[in-house]
Amino acid sequence: MPERGDGTRQRLLEAAADCFSANGYDATGVSEICHRAGVSKGGFYHHFPSKQAVFLELLEQWLGALEARLTQIRDESPSVPAxxxxMVDTFDQVLGSARGRLPIFFEFMSKAQRDPAVWAATIAPYRRYRAFFAEMIRRGIAEGSFREVDxxxxxxxxxxxxxxxxxxxxxxxxGEDWAEKAQRSIQLILYVLQREGA
Amino acid sequence: MPERGDGTRQRLLEAAADCFSANGYDATGVSEICHRAGVSKGGFYHHFPSKQAVFLELLEQWLGALEARLTQIRDESPSVPAxxxxMVDTFDQVLGSARGRLPIFFEFMSKAQRDPAVWAATIAPYRRYRAFFAEMIRRGIAEGSFREVDxxxxxxxxxxxxxxxxxxxxxxxxGEDWAEKAQRSIQLILYVLQREGA
DNA sequence: TAATAGAGACCGACTGGTCGGTATGTGAGA
DNA sequence: TCTCACATACCGACCAGTCGGTCTCTATTA
Known part of the structure; x- marks a missing residue:
């Protein structure tokens, strides 16, 4: 059962995501977010302690969703190479559907350099990604798909x-058909991983 | 022969690079740059039409220097794989020496998304990099180092x-020894490029 | 059931301060 | 004396965050 203020909160989050995507974090004013969400400034600060808090929550949402998607694909696939x-096949989906939202990515990176809070929120999921793929590789080795690589x-x-x-x-x-490029690149890597090379 | 104001201009550029690196573009005030350079605001606007102009000039300097370095290495090397x-060997040099300055990189990317002027200044050298490497690959194929890849x-x-x-x-x-990681990765790629694979 | 009290949701005017940029002044060299 | 290189003072816009107040919904009590 949705609480009374949940709709407003959600609208604020979405509005913030739109604004940040369109104009960047710094260039986006809180009042702009409020206007877009149809909420007053007071309403905004009722739901969030600061502009940065919204930013961090969006970051968490985004990275979490990506991880969930990857996990889902992994669990549905018969083998690691598959x-x-x-994952590469959905690459352009990810790019396409979230096209407008992805530019915030840079903003996150940029901010992560300076702001410890943002850094922590960025680096933790990122390390999980690495661990996630390392685990996949290990699984691939175990199931016999891959050579015994590091x-x-x-x-x-x-x-x-x-x-x-x-x-x-x-x-x-x-500039390019990025999905196809990604496809090619990953195939090259997989080729190396799978073959019995010298 | 250095003009009268060249020293000041250079000091402003360096101060701006320092400030941008340390705090980011938006968070850096023109007055901060001026203070660091020991120049007044009037002096700043005597040499540059805007804050963005400094930003663009720095971008150009940075990308140009990188390209020059790559070209130099290429011309000094006996073969393409060498x-x-x-280039990979100098990877950590690049990272190390310019450690403090590299964060501006994100800023460039971030801004390039929105600002056509920055975009143009970013995308042009970037495309040159791709062309540069494509040309190297082609050369490698011609000299017999590489298989006939795309x-x-x-x-x-x-x-x-x-x-x-x-x-x-x-x-x-x-988190890691990045130079070594880079080394490994490129070796993997080179291995594929050089071998006569199926 | 009706009156009431209180809590949470939300409003919007306002503040204190910052920042990019400008207008004008000034001293030194040609 | 005229110009160039810079300094000083200042402007107008903007912005994150605050604060006093209102409205509405809910729980309590009589």
């Missing part, structure tokens, strides 16, 4: 590649 | 990897 491929190093490679691709696709959205 | 390895796709892979590694090393500086 799961990785599936799981941590390979996970780092995968995450780096993903991060780099996302970053570039953000920077230059219509 | 050049790539050398040069553009491989260049994208390399750049993505580099970007991803840089980004992560910025986010989590003392």
């Amino acid at each position: 799961a990785l491929h599936k 799981a941590e190093a390979t996970a780092l490679l995968l995450v780096s590649l993903a991060v780099g691709l996302i970053l570039q696709s953000l920077l230059d959205p219509q | 050049a790539l390895h050398k 040069a553009e796709a491989t260049a994208l892979l390399l750049v993505s990897l580099a970007v991803g590694l840089i980004l992560q090393s910025l986010l989590d500086p003392q």
Whole structure:
């Protein structure tokens, strides 16, 4: 049962996400968020202690959703390579559906450099991602899909590649078919992982 | 022959770079830059039309220097794989020496999303990087070091990897030995490129 | 059931301070 | 004396956060 103020709170969060995406954190005023949500300034500060609190909550939502999606794909896939491929397949979905929201990503990174609170909120899930993929690699080795590679190093490679691709696709959205590029790159990596090489 | 005001201008640029690195673009006030440079606000606006102009000039300097360094390494190396390895070797140098300055990187990206001027200044050199590496790959194929891969796709892979590694090393500086990780990753890629695989 | 008291939701004017940028002044060199 | 390189003082806009107050819903009591 939704509490009385939950709708307002949610509207504020969504409005904030829109504004931050469109204009960036610093350039977005609290009053702008309020206007968009149809809430007064007082209402805003009733629900959130500060502008940054909204920012952090959005960060948590976003990273959490991504992790949930990845976990879901992993659990639905028959094998580790299949799961990785599936993740790449949804790459452009992720990019497409959240296109407008992704620019906040940079904002997070940028802020994380300076603000310990943001840093903690960013680095923790990020390390979980690395651990998540390392675990996948280990599983792949166990199930016989992969050679006996260094799981941590390979996970780092995968995450780096993903991060780099996302970053570039953000920077230059219509420059390339990013999903296809991602597809190719991951295939190359998988090829190396799977083969019995020297 | 240095003009009368060149020293001041340079001091302003350096002060701005320091401030932007330490606190970010938005959080840095023009007066802060002026104070650090020992110049008045009038002096600042005598040399630069706006705060953004300084930002753009720094961006240009930074990207240009990186490109020059890469070109130098390429021209000094006996073969393409050697050049790539050398570039990776200097990876931690780049990270280390410019550690403090690199966070502006995010700022650039962040701003490039919204500001056409910054976008243009960012995307142009970035595309040159991709072309630069594609050309290197092609050269590697010509000299017999590499298999006949898709040069553009491989260049994208390399750049993505580099970007991803840089980004992560910025986010989590003392988490890993990033130079070594980079080393490993690039070796993996080179291994694939060089071998005569199926 | 009706009156009442209180708590949480929300309003919007206001504040204290900051910041980018400008207008004007000034001293030194040509 | 004229110009260039800078200094000083200042403006107007803006913005995060505050504060006193109102409205509405709910729980209690008579």
